[in-house]
Amino acid sequence: xMTQAGVPSxxxxxxxxxFHYIENSKPHEVSALLAxxxxxxxxxxxxxxxxxxxxxxxxxxxxxxYLNRHIHLDEDFxxxxxxxxxxxFVANDEEKEQQAIAAANHAVTARLKFWDGVLVAIQQxxxxxxxxxxxxx
Numbered sequence: 001x002m003t004q005a006g007v008p009s010x011x012x013x014x015x016x017x018x019f020h021y022i023e024n025s026k027p028h029e030v031s032a033l034l035a036x037x038x039x040x041x042x043x044x045x046x047x048x049x050x051x052x053x054x055x056x057x058x059x060x061x062x063x064x065x066y067l068n069r070h071i072h073l074d075e076d077f078x079x080x081x082x083x084x085x086x087x088x089f090v091a092n093d094e095e096k097e098q099q100a101i102a103a104a105n106h107a108v109t110a111r112l113k114f115w116d117g118v119l120v121a122i123q124q125x126x127x128x129x130x131x132x133x134x135x136x137x
Contacts, residue, residue, distance in 0.1 A: 010117020017110045025103060028089035032100035035082035037107025043071040043079075045115065 002012040021033055046067045057064040090096045 008117065008121055010114050010121065013117075014110055014114035017106075021103065021107070026096075026099065028086065028093075028096045028100050029103035031082065031086040031089045032104040033107040035079070035086040036100075036104035037111060039074050039079040039082040041108065041111065043075045045111075046071050 002015065007015075018033070022030055025033075050064065050067055055063070086100060090100055
């Protein structure tokens with residue numbers, strides 16, 4: 001369905017990976033995906049986007065608000081709560097802890113691959129715009 005809808009391949013792959021884990025994993029693995037593969041790393045990712053995107057708040061105020069709000073909610077609320085949930089599911093069980101770490105590593109790798117795909121798409125779009133501008137001149 002995503003391919004037919006024209007969803008970029010990086011987004012499709014990331015979504016498929018996420019849902020595969022949700023559908024096929026144990027609760028402590030899914031909570032590791034959420035806690036360590038999302039809530040604890042997104043603030044750093046979004047700060048990097050804000051720092052490097054070269055689009056100021058005056059150009060995209062809603063986008064800046066969204067990223068800053070997301071950073072605040074994840075750092076102050078979602079990350080601590082998700083870690084409590086993960087700890088409750090792991091419950092000092094060494095095997096569950098190792099499985100949770102493996103799931104979190106997989107989630108972080110999938111997220112990095114997704115953002116690499118986003119960067120490639122942005123670069124391709126810029127190159128396409130530059131070539132169209134050059135042809136028009």
